[in-house]
Amino acid sequence: MKKVIIDVDTGIDDAMGILLAAKSGLCDILGITTVCGNVSLEQATINTKKVLTLLGKENEIKVVQGATHPLVRKPFYEFGVHGDNGLGGALEDMEVELIDEGFAPDFIIEQAEKHKGEITIILTAPLTNMALALRKQPKLKEWIKELVIMGGALDKAGNVTPAAEFNIYVDPEAAKIVFHSGLPITLVSLDVTEITTLSDEDIEKMQGNIIGEFVKNSTAHYLDHYEEVYGRRKCSMHDPLAVGIALDKSLVKTKKFYVDVETKSELCDGHTICDFKNKLKKEPNIDVCLEVDSERFINMLIETLKK
Ligand code: BDR
Ligand code: CA
Numbered sequence: 001m002k003k004v005i006i007d008v009d010t011g012i013d014d015a016m017g018i019l020l021a022a023k024s025g026l027c028d029i030l031g032i033t034t035v036c037g038n039v040s041l042e043q044a045t046i047n048t049k050k051v052l053t054l055l056g057k058e059n060e061i062k063v064v065q066g067a068t069h070p071l072v073r074k075p076f077y078e079f080g081v082h083g084d085n086g087l088g089g090a091l092e093d094m095e096v097e098l099i100d101e102g103f104a105p106d107f108i109i110e111q112a113e114k115h116k117g118e119i120t121i122i123l124t125a126p127l128t129n130m131a132l133a134l135r136k137q138p139k140l141k142e143w144i145k146e147l148v149i150m151g152g153a154l155d156k157a158g159n160v161t162p163a164a165e166f167n168i169y170v171d172p173e174a175a176k177i178v179f180h181s182g183l184p185i186t187l188v189s190l191d192v193t194e195i196t197t198l199s200d201e202d203i204e205k206m207q208g209n210i211i212g213e214f215v216k217n218s219t220a221h222y223l224d225h226y227e228e229v230y231g232r233r234k235c236s237m238h239d240p241l242a243v244g245i246a247l248d249k250s251l252v253k254t255k256k257f258y259v260d261v262e263t264k265s266e267l268c269d270g271h272t273i274c275d276f277k278n279k280l281k282k283e284p285n286i287d288v289c290l291e292v293d294s295e296r297f298i299n300m301l302i303e304t305l306k307k
Contacts, residue, residue, distance in 0.1 A: 001026070001027060001028045002026060002027040002028065002120055002246075002247065003027070003028050003030055003115055003118050003119050003120070004021065004027045004028070004029055004030065004119065004120045004121070004122055004246065005029075005030050005031055005032070005033060005107075005108060005111060005119060005120075005121045005122070006018060006021060006029060006032045006033070006121075006122045006123075006124070006243070007032075007033045007034075007035060007066075007104070007108075007121060007122070007123040007124065007125055007129050007130060008032060008033070008034055008035070008044065008048060008124050008125050008239075009034065009035050009036065009037025009038045009039065009044045009124075009125035009126065010034065010038070010039070010043075010044045010045075010047035010048045010051065010086060010087070011037075011038035011039065011044075011047075011078065011081070011082035011086045011087070012081075012082050012083075012086070012087060012088050012218045012219060012221070012222045013124070013222075013235075013236070013237060013238050013239040013240060014038070014044075014047075014048075014124050014125065014239045015047065015048075015051045015087060015214075015218060016215065016237070016239065016240045016301070016305075017122070017124050017239035017240045017242065017243040018032065018048065018051050018052070018243075019051065019054075019055065019211055019214075019215075019305055020240050020243045020244065020247075020301060020304055020305065021122070021243045021246075021247070022052075022055050022057060022061070023055070023211070023304050023305060023307055024247055024304050026247045026248075027120075027246075027247060029061050030062075030111050030115070030119065031061065031062040031063070031064055031101075031107055031111065032048055032052075032061060032062070032063050032064070033063075033064045033065075033066050033104035033107060033108065033129050034048055034063060034064070034065050034066060034104065034125075035066045035067050035104065035125045035126060035128050035129045036067055036068055036069055036070070036075050036126070036128070037077075037078075037125040037126045037166075037167065037170055038077065038078045038081070038082045038086050038125075038166075039077055039078075039079075039082065039085075039086035040068070040075065040077070041065055041066070041067065041068045042065075042098075043085065043086050044086065044125075045063055045065050045098055046096055046098065047085070047086050047087050047091075048063050049063055049096035049097075049098065050087070050091045050094050050096055051214075053094060053096055054091070054210055054211060054214055055211075058096070062101050062107075063099075063101065064101045064102055064103070064104045064107040065098075065101070065103070065104060066103065066104025066105060066128065066129035066132070067104070067105075067128040067129055067132060069128075070126060070128050070170055070171035070173070070174060071128060071131060071132075071171055071173045071174050072173050073170070073171065073173070075170075076160075076169070076170050078160075078166060080225065081222065081225050082221075082222070083221045087218045088217070088218040088219065088220060088221030088222055089217070089218075089221060090214055090217040090218035091214065091217075091218075104129040104132075104133075105129050105130075105132035105133035105136060106133075106136075108121065108129065108130070108133040108140070109133050109136060109137045109140065112137075112140055112143040112144050113137075113139075113143055116142075116143045117142075117143065117145055118145055119143075119144055119145055120145055120146050120147075120148060120246050121144060121146075121147050121148070122147075122148045122242055122243055122246045123147060123148070123149045123150065123151070123167075123178075123242075124150045124167070124238070124239035124242050124243070125167055126167050126168075126170040126171040126174060126175075127149070127151070127167070127168075127171055127174040127175045127177075127178045128171045128174045130147070130174070130178050131171070131173070131174035131175075131177040131178055132174075134177055134178065134181050135177065140181075140183070141181055141182045141183055144183055145184070146183065146184040146185070146186065147178070147183050147184070147185045147186070148185075148186045148188065148242050148243075148245055148246040149167075149178070149185060149186070149187050149188065149242070150167060150188045150189075150193065150238050150239050150241070150242035151165055151167035151168045151175065151187065151188075151189065151272070152165050152167075152168050152175075152187055152189040152190070152259070152272030152274075153165040153189055153190040153191065153271075153272060154187075154189050154190075154191050154259070154272055154274040154276075154288060155191055155274070155276070156189070156190050156191050156194065158190070158270070158271070159190060159194075160270070161267070161268075161269075161270065162267075163262070163267060163268040163269075163270065163271035164268070164269065164270030164271050164272075165189065165190050165270070165272065168261060168270045168271075168272055169269065169270030170270075172261045172262065172263045172269055172270045173263055175261045175270075175272075176260070176261045176263060179259055179260065179261060179285060179286060180260075180285065182285075184287070185285070185286045185287060186245060186246075186249075186252075186254060186286075186287045186289065187259065187272075187286050187287065187288050187289065188238075188241055188242040188245055188252075188289050189272065189288070189289065190236075190238075191289065191290075192241065192252065192289045192290075192291070192292040192294075193236050193237060193238040193241050193242075194236050194238075195292065195294055196236065196237045196241050196292055196294040196297055196298065197226075197232070197234035197235060197236055197237065197294070197298075198219065198234060198235050198237055198298065198301070199233065199234045200223065200233065202298060202301075202302055203215055203216050203219060205302050205306070206302050206305050206306050208306060209306070211305050211306075212305065212306065215305060219235060222235045223235050237297070237298070237301065240297075240301055241292070241297060244297050244300060244301065245289065248300070250293075251292060251293050251296060251297050251300075252289040252290075252291060252292045252293070253289070253290050253291040253292075254287045254288060254289050254290060255287070255288060255290055256284035256285075256286065256287050256288070257274050257275055257276060257278075257284050257286060257288050258274075258275040258278070258280055258282040258283065258284050258285055258286075259272055259273065259274045259275070259285060259286040259288065260272075260273050260275075261273070274286075274288060
């Protein structure tokens with residue numbers, strides 16, 4: 001079974017990504033690492049614990065806290081999309097206990113050394129923890145099997161600024177380190193996640209257990225946001241899609257390109273530049289998702305969460 005670590009800033013779609021991985025039966029989750037992103041580090045950790053409690057796995061899967069802020073920038077939260085508690089107001093009354101399990105970058109290094117060549121890290125948040133781990137242990141390049149990253153907007157507009165996608169925008173310096181690490185990377189950008197959407201009808205099909213109920217409660221806010229901003233009552237499955245692709249690569253067609261991140265521009269910070277036409281003549285470093293079978297993925301999500 002695939003060994004995975006999931007790195008999250010648990011907002012609504014991260015929560016669904018965790019649910020998908022945990023219920024899929026296709027991977028062994030060695031741990032979940034948290035980082036500041038959609039919400040503060042502490043809130044992301046609380047939310048992750050709540051999601052694991054829903055699954056009855058709060059004592060089984062470790063949650064390890066990481067960076068409280070991006071490498072050099074201030075935190076940038078996304079309450080407008082994910083609501084004040086990051087879960088669209090869902091699970092507000094659930095109490096969870098936070099346990100000190102160490103520091104996320106160290107946990108990544110430890111696990112990678114223990115399971116050399118076996119671990120897939122799924123990153124659905126700003127890349128701060130991964131960058132810190134790479135800085136501390138350059139051998140990670142040989143120890144980790146692959147990274148699957150939700151982030152970037154390659155041939156599409158951004159979702160925080162016209163140029164940048166949230167996870168890369170929040171910590172572009174970290175993204176630069178990770179993109180140039182030499183690790184095999186699959187990048188799941190807005191180009192494929194924004195066309196992979198969930199509707200009220202799909203959510204109805206998931207009803208029947210507490211997971212379906214949670215999805216319904218948490219996505220109500222998310223759907224309102226999409227209706228208001230994008231003019232469609234269908235929400236993008238950014239983070240769940242990254243999890244889905246990590247578990248089943250046949251959901252996407254990919255191609256390797258040179259991809260870099262802008263870090264020094266007033267208008268374009270966090271922009272992911274993909275050299276589609278090989279103008280820079282640089283060695284391709286990232287496997288970019290070009291096409292996705294959204295319908296098959298949404299069915300996989302519904303069936304898995306309904307189980
Ligand atoms: C990404 O930003 C966050 O708000 C989501 O959780 C997702 O990881 C999409 O741009
Ligand atoms: Ca996220």
